[in-house]
Amino acid sequence: MLADLEELVLCESFSADHAAVARSAEVVGALGTRLLGAGPETIVIDGVTHLRWTFGTPRVLLVGHHDTVWxxxxxxxHPWSVTAGIARGPGVLDMKAGLVQMFHALASLPSPDGVCVLVNGDEEVGSQTSRGLIEDSARxxxxxxxxxxxxxxxxxxxxARKxxxxxxxxVHGKAAHAGLEPEKGVNAAIEAAHQVLSIADLGASMGAAGAAHSVLGAPTVTxxxxxxxxxxxxxxxxxxxSVDVRVPTSTAQDRIDALMRGLTAQTHGARLKVLGGGQRPPMEPESSAELFALASRLASELGQEPLRGIAVGGASDGNYTAAAGCPTLDGLGAVGDGAHADxxxxxxxxxxxRTRLLAQLITQTRR
Structure with missing residues (x-):
């Protein structure tokens, strides 16, 4: 497993470099082919390379990504290294070790039948080209x-994930000479300052209203x-x-969207245009409850430490699978710390x- 992990880490795969992501897909595809006995379907969408293996009629979807933020x-x-039981290198935790564990878990079973493996190449930038693949595979x-x-x-x-x-x-204003005739201009910077305060107030009001209604806590509008x-x-x-929004429920996401699109200019002559909107829907606790209970039982049977489940503010492709109606359990990859950091x-x-736990989960849920 360490040799496989080293091979993946040494093939850099920065999300913004599509050629690098394509090279990474070749390395990941070769690893999967060797361990699973079959090659992947290679899917290129808008220059981004994704991989998918389908064995029989899938009952279980394994989801990962091979791009990184590095x-x-x-x-x-940040060279590859293994010292005193600690592996380091760009993307080693998020999430190349998870890919290695995934392939080895599936390879340890008598057959991969009933499983779909999807490894996308743009998760770190929002899975913009792979969202449809993820949702279709999850249904x-x-x-x-x-x-x-x-x-x-x-x-x-x-x-659970927000x-x-x-x-x-x-903000559209009007240019003018700042020294000779500033009064003839419409200062977009001043209007932007008004909007920053309005957006902050919006976030505070949504937070106060939603703080007690979810294990994920209140919405944030930043x-x-x-x-x-x-x-x-x-x-x-x-x-x-630019505004970052994190929400515990779909209702909160819709409410904030309406409020953002209802922003109005406070400076005479200024005009506003609000771009963007919802990206990943929330992964609410109900989507993982039964699978977490199963994972806890299996961990106990394997003699592992009791599992703990945590709601987190960050999003992943698990948000998409859960929203597609598929029960979802996230965070099954590598154990470590410092994702995206030195x-x-x-x-x-x-x-x-962790590989043994995943193998048992696959066995129990694909029946």
Whole structure:
């Protein structure tokens, strides 16, 4: 397993580099072919390479991704290494070790029949080209197991996830000379400041109303990126405000969407355009409850430590499988910490136990 993990980590696969993702797909495809005895269906959508294996009539969907957030060349500063039971390298935790565990779990069974394996190449950027594949593959399955890393270094599974929305509020003003006749302009930066405060108030009100209604906590509405203007001596004619939204329920997602699209300009002469909207729907706790109970029982039978389930704010492709009506359990991948950070690592000793747990879950749910 470590040799396979090294091979995947050494093939860098930054999401934004489609050629690198295509090379990674070849390496992942070869690994899957060797372990599963069959080659994948290679699906390229808008330049992004995805892989899918289908064995018989699927009852179980295994979901992973082979792209990472690490820019090309990151291996120079974050080389592959295994020291004192800790594996490091770009994407080792999120989620190349999960892919290795997934393939080995399925290969350990007498037959892969009844299983679909989907490995996409754009999860880290929202699965924009693979969402349809994920949803189509999930429909009709009895279970989806997502090989994202565990929720923490103790190995907790992810039993609920917030949904995500992304917006950009575009403010149109009017340029004018900032020194000679600023009064003839419409300052888009000032209007953007008004909108930042309005959006923050919107988030505070939604948070106060929704804090007690979900294990995922309250919705969050956060202004993030802000830009305005073209020159130091010119009244800004254009400004942009990016907004990150996380929601515990579909109802909250719809409500916030309506409020965002209802924003109005407060500066005379300014105009607003709200772009974006919902991305991933929430993965609500009900979608994982029975599978988590099964996983807990199987872990006990395998002599493993008791499992813990955690609701998290981040989203994954599990949001899509759950919304498609497929019971979903997430966080079954590697145990470690530091995903997306310089400290990213995998605890090697946990790879085999997690693989055995997944193999038992597949066995129990594909019947």
């Amino acid at each position: 820019p090309m060349g990151s291996l120079q500063d 009709g399955c009895a279970a989806a197991f997502v090989l994202e890393p565990a929720a923490n270094a103790e190995g907790a599974l992810k039993t 949904g995500t929305s992304r917006y950009e509020v575009v 202004p993030t990126l802000l830009s305005a203007g073209s020159a130091r001596n010119t009244v800004p004619a254009l400004a942009r405000v 400290t990213e690592y995998v605890e090697v000793a946990q790879m085999v136990p």
